[in-house]
Amino acid sequence: MVSMRKSLMMIALLACAFALILGCTALGEDDRVERASYVRINSTNFPDEYFRDYVSDYCDSNGDGKLSSTEIAAVKEIDLMYEGCESLKGVEYFTALEVLDVTENELTSLDVSKNVNLRDLGCAINSLARLDLTKNTKLESLSCSGNQLTSLDVSNNTQLEWLECQYNFLTSLDVTNNTQLTDLCFTSNEISSIDLSKCIALESLECGGNRLTQLNVTKLTKLTWLDCSENKLTSLDVSKCTKLEYLACPGNNIKSLNVVTCPNLVKAVMHGKYTNYGSYGCSYSWTNNDDIWYDLYFDEGTTITASIMSTPDFIIPAKATSIQAEAFMKAGMTVVVCPNTLKTIGARAFANCTALKQIYIPATTTAIADDAFSGCTGLTIYAPAGSAAAAFASDHDIKFISYVR
Known part of the structure; x- marks a missing residue:
C-alpha cells in the first residue's frame, strides 16, 4: 500500500515536472517569436546616435521603442541629409x-545590399571608398559624387536613368548596360575613355575634368547639354546632336568645331553675344523670347563653323597680301573670299558696296581700316574666332560668323 502511494506520488511529480518543462519551452518560443517580430531601437541595432534618433522620431509610429514588422514595412523613404551620421548600420x-x-x-561605409527595393540613392559628399550596388537592380537614380571611389560597378543597375559620380577617383566607367540613362555626370575623375554607344537616351552629359582623348557622341541624338571641357580632345563631332542647347568644350586642343547641324547653337553664334574670357576661352550666348538660353563655350583658338557661306561671285587672287584703298569702292559683288595670304585691307576698300552681303577674311589679316566697309549695310563677316576680323566686326557692329576655309 505504502509502495503504491510512493508510485502514485512519483508519477504526479513527473507529471508536474513535465508540465513545467512544457510551460518553460512555450515561454521560450513566445520570447523568440517576439524577438524575431520586433527590432529594438537601441545602440546595438542602430549604433549611430543621429540615425537612431531619426528612427525613433519617424519610424516608430507608436513610440514603444521598438519596430514591428508593420512599422518596418511602412518605411519607404529615409532622409538623413546633413545630419553628421558616421554609421548607417540598421x-x-x-x-x-x-x-x-x-x-x-x-x-566611410554604406551597405545597401538588403535594400533591394531602392529606386533612389543619394550618398554624395561622404568618405566612401567602396559602394556595392549589385543587389540594387531597381535603382533608377544614383548620386555618389564627392566620395573616394576608385571604381563603380553599375552593370546590374539596368534601370538607371540618372547617374552622378563626379569628384571621385574613377579611372573607368562602364555604362554599356545602362541604356535608359538620360543624365550622366562623371566630371572631375581620371577617366581616359568611355563607350556611350548604348546610351542613346542621354539628354545631358557632363564629363569635364577627365583625361578623355576621344569622345564619340554620334549616337546621342537626344543630347541637349554637353560639357566636355578640360580634357585632352583634339576633335569633337556633334553633327548628329541636333538638339544641343548647351555645349562647352574649352580646355582641350580642338582646332575647329562645326555646329552647322545644331540649329540652337547656330542661333547662339549668329544672333548671340560674343564674349572673350582670354585664357578661359570664349562664348556665344543667346536667349529666345521664352528665356531659354543657347550657349557655346570654346577655346579662343578654336574656329567655329556655324554657317556655310554662299557661293562666292568674287575671289581675291591667291597670294595677294593687301587690298589697297578704295580698291573695290561701289563694286557690285555680293559674296567675296579673301586669300589666306591677305594681311591688310585699306581705307574705303569696299566702301558703298551696297550689294555686298558676305566676305571671308582670313586669320592672316591683321590690319583693317576703320572705314574699309563704310556704307555696306547687311554685311556679314566670316572669319576665324579670335582673329583681327572678328574684333573688327565686334567694334563696328557688323554681324560676325566664326568660319574657316
Whole structure:
C-alpha cells in the first residue's frame, strides 16, 4: 500500500515536472517569436546616435521603442541629409525602402545590399571608398559624387536613368548596360575613355575634368547639354546632336568645331553675344523670347563653323597680301573670299558696296581700316574666332560668323 502511494506520488511529480518543462519551452518560443517580430531601437541595432534618433522620431509610429514588422514595412523613404551620421548600420532592416538620401554626412561605409527595393540613392559628399550596388537592380537614380571611389560597378543597375559620380577617383566607367540613362555626370575623375554607344537616351552629359582623348557622341541624338571641357580632345563631332542647347568644350586642343547641324547653337553664334574670357576661352550666348538660353563655350583658338557661306561671285587672287584703298569702292559683288595670304585691307576698300552681303577674311589679316566697309549695310563677316576680323566686326557692329576655309 505504502509502495503504491510512493508510485502514485512519483508519477504526479513527473507529471508536474513535465508540465513545467512544457510551460518553460512555450515561454521560450513566445520570447523568440517576439524577438524575431520586433527590432529594438537601441545602440546595438542602430549604433549611430543621429540615425537612431531619426528612427525613433519617424519610424516608430507608436513610440514603444521598438519596430514591428508593420512599422518596418511602412518605411519607404529615409532622409538623413546633413545630419553628421558616421554609421548607417540598421538600414538593412528596412527592406521595403525605396528612397535613401544620406548626402553630406561622415560615412566611410554604406551597405545597401538588403535594400533591394531602392529606386533612389543619394550618398554624395561622404568618405566612401567602396559602394556595392549589385543587389540594387531597381535603382533608377544614383548620386555618389564627392566620395573616394576608385571604381563603380553599375552593370546590374539596368534601370538607371540618372547617374552622378563626379569628384571621385574613377579611372573607368562602364555604362554599356545602362541604356535608359538620360543624365550622366562623371566630371572631375581620371577617366581616359568611355563607350556611350548604348546610351542613346542621354539628354545631358557632363564629363569635364577627365583625361578623355576621344569622345564619340554620334549616337546621342537626344543630347541637349554637353560639357566636355578640360580634357585632352583634339576633335569633337556633334553633327548628329541636333538638339544641343548647351555645349562647352574649352580646355582641350580642338582646332575647329562645326555646329552647322545644331540649329540652337547656330542661333547662339549668329544672333548671340560674343564674349572673350582670354585664357578661359570664349562664348556665344543667346536667349529666345521664352528665356531659354543657347550657349557655346570654346577655346579662343578654336574656329567655329556655324554657317556655310554662299557661293562666292568674287575671289581675291591667291597670294595677294593687301587690298589697297578704295580698291573695290561701289563694286557690285555680293559674296567675296579673301586669300589666306591677305594681311591688310585699306581705307574705303569696299566702301558703298551696297550689294555686298558676305566676305571671308582670313586669320592672316591683321590690319583693317576703320572705314574699309563704310556704307555696306547687311554685311556679314566670316572669319576665324579670335582673329583681327572678328574684333573688327565686334567694334563696328557688323554681324560676325566664326568660319574657316
